[in-house]
Amino acid sequence: MTTLKYILRDMWRLVVHHWVLGLLTLITAGVMLWILGVTTLFSLNLENLLSRLESELVVQAYLVKDNTLNVDAIAERIQGLEYVYSMKIFSPSDSLAKLQEKMGSQSRALEMLGDNPIPYNFEIHVHKAEDVEPLVSALKAMPEVEDVVYAGMVVRRISALSRISSRIALVMFILSVIITALVVYNTIHISLYSRREEIGIMYLVGATRSYIATPFVLEGTLLALFGAIIAAAGIIGAYFPGVSLLQANLPFLRTSLITEKSIIWRFCGLLAGFGATLGWVCSYLVVARFINSITRPE
Amino acid sequence: MNINFSGVSKIFEPDIAALVDININIEQGEFVYVVGQTGSGKSTLLRLITRELLPSRGLVAVGGYDLRKMRKADIPYYRRDVGLVAQDFKLIPSLTVYENIAFVMEAMSVPRKIVAERTKDVINQVGLWRRRSMRPAQLSGGEQQRVAIARALANSPSLFIADEPTGNLDFHTAVDVMKILFGINQAGVTVVMSTHNQNIVNASRQRVIELDNGRLIRDEKGGTYSG
Numbered sequence: 001m002t003t004l005k006y007i008l009r010d011m012w013r014l015v016v017h018h019w020v021l022g023l024l025t026l027i028t029a030g031v032m033l034w035i036l037g038v039t040t041l042f043s044l045n046l047e048n049l050l051s052r053l054e055s056e057l058v059v060q061a062y063l064v065k066d067n068t069l070n071v072d073a074i075a076e077r078i079q080g081l082e083y084v085y086s087m088k089i090f091s092p093s094d095s096l097a098k099l100q101e102k103m104g105s106q107s108r109a110l111e112m113l114g115d116n117p118i119p120y121n122f123e124i125h126v127h128k129a130e131d132v133e134p135l136v137s138a139l140k141a142m143p144e145v146e147d148v149v150y151a152g153m154v155v156r157r158i159s160a161l162s163r164i165s166s167r168i169a170l171v172m173f174i175l176s177v178i179i180t181a182l183v184v185y186n187t188i189h190i191s192l193y194s195r196r197e198e199i200g201i202m203y204l205v206g207a208t209r210s211y212i213a214t215p216f217v218l219e220g221t222l223l224a225l226f227g228a229i230i231a232a233a234g235i236i237g238a239y240f241p242g243v244s245l246l247q248a249n250l251p252f253l254r255t256s257l258i259t260e261k262s263i264i265w266r267f268c269g270l271l272a273g274f275g276a277t278l279g280w281v282c283s284y285l286v287v288a289r290f291i292n293s294i295t296r297p298e
Numbered sequence: 299m300n301i302n303f304s305g306v307s308k309i310f311e312p313d314i315a316a317l318v319d320i321n322i323n324i325e326q327g328e329f330v331y332v333v334g335q336t337g338s339g340k341s342t343l344l345r346l347i348t349r350e351l352l353p354s355r356g357l358v359a360v361g362g363y364d365l366r367k368m369r370k371a372d373i374p375y376y377r378r379d380v381g382l383v384a385q386d387f388k389l390i391p392s393l394t395v396y397e398n399i400a401f402v403m404e405a406m407s408v409p410r411k412i413v414a415e416r417t418k419d420v421i422n423q424v425g426l427w428r429r430r431s432m433r434p435a436q437l438s439g440g441e442q443q444r445v446a447i448a449r450a451l452a453n454s455p456s457l458f459i460a461d462e463p464t465g466n467l468d469f470h471t472a473v474d475v476m477k478i479l480f481g482i483n484q485a486g487v488t489v490v491m492s493t494h495n496q497n498i499v500n501a502s503r504q505r506v507i508e509l510d511n512g513r514l515i516r517d518e519k520g521g522t523y524s525g
Contacts, residue, residue, distance in 0.1 A: 006404045204382060205382065206402055209371075211405050295370075297350055
């Protein structure tokens with residue numbers, strides 16, 4: 001307990017004596033973590049939008065017109081395909097009724113066709129846009145399936161967009177993490193370098209390496225944590241007005257953006273935790289390396 | 299704490315021989331002057347004792363322990379038993395006199411109350427209580443030297459190493475510092491002090507170890523030094 005008190009006091013001394021450097025770390029870490037948070041939120045919203053579009057993709061499979069077909073067995077086979085998320089079966093009469101309803105006053109034209117021409121058909125939803133093409137191939141390979149209807153170009157575009165956006169988001173996330181880590185690492189390194197003489201003296205008069213290192217590690221963790229808190233406040237301050245503005249100008253985004261406050265608060269909590277962890281890891285690495293080099297006997 | 303140098307050489311890269319084949323044995327409670335010209339190897343010898351340096355050849359043993367074999371984690375614990383006064387004082391510039399001295403005990407997790415009592419005690423011993431809130435840069439050379447001595451005394455060490463402790467001081471201040479060192483030695487602490495000040499060596503007639511170009515040229519009890 002006594003040691004902890006001394007260490008905390010020493011950490012406070014470090015912060016106070018070198019407040020300019022500390023402030024610089026705080027601001028830089030805050031800005032980088034804000035960029036990291038905004039990038040991640042952008043990716044999450046894009047993912048949300050694409051998921052919604054993907055969930056609306058439908059593949060319609062029409063069976064051959066044959067009264068001897070075992071529709072339930074075919075439905076079971078299709079349901080067993082790995083790409084299928086959900087499926088609805090429509091009988092010829094259900095399909096005709098649906099069509100009549102859709103055509104409204106022009107539905108009388110259907111009576112001219114005589115017998116109902118629509119066969120049994122399935123409305124199939126997939127997990128992801130990229131599942132559509134293999135599903136269509138699998139359906140076309142079934143002799144009982146006469147025709148498969150789907151929006152081929154849209155599927156290909158959504159699928160490509162989804163792949164590209166995931167990659168861009170990953171690259172941006174990794175870049176932001178690396179830059180934030182480098183900034184914290186370098187600032188703590190400068191801070192240590194400016195105190196290398198003090199560190200050498202402390203070791204010479206009997207302080208253990210952990211006693212010397214802990215205040216520096218705590219300082220780095222604390223600065224990164226406060227930087228993350230500032231970044232989280234900046235995100236909360238900018239996100240909700242930004243979302244309102246987008247939804248007002250682009251109505252199709254109204255249901256596709258993340259607007260639940262609890263999710264954003266949880267996200268900011270995670271960002272703060274991530275910032276503190278990043279600060280701890282970077283400080284620990286730089287302090288361990290620096291103290292090791294400065295305390296090595298010649 | 300006794301000190302033993304056996305066949306010790308220290309060569310700095312690429313090939314500067316700071317010490318060559320040194321054999322010395324210093325017993326517990328002795329007062330030893332290490333003398334010689336600038337560059338003779340005095341500081342290197344003392345830095346081998348504090349384990350700031352490792353010998354290139356030979357054995358340095360303090361209190362029976364081979365310093366080369368000492369584990370990294372044990373070095374701070376060893377140094378707590380060695381009071382060190384360096385020529386350049388080695389005080390932490392951002393801390394006050396009080397904080398500099400208290401630090402060595404705080405690093406050992408000594409409770410705050412004991413730290414306060416002991417710090418006050420050693421600051422009074424060197425006569426600097428009124429200057430306890432000042433930082434090293436606000437003190438004279440002699441006062442900084444006394445702070446360094448007080449810090450070295452704080453842990454009641456068994457061995458006291460002083461590297462040119464009077465080198466930057468005027469005669470009267472140097473005499474004051476020497477009085478403190480003799481007091482420490484009278485309490486049974488081994489004192490090893492490097493100097494090139496012949497007045498100080500000749501005034502007290504202690505054991506004298508003389509180095510020249512890294513070689514031991516004289517080891518004499520009750521010796522003098524002519525510079």
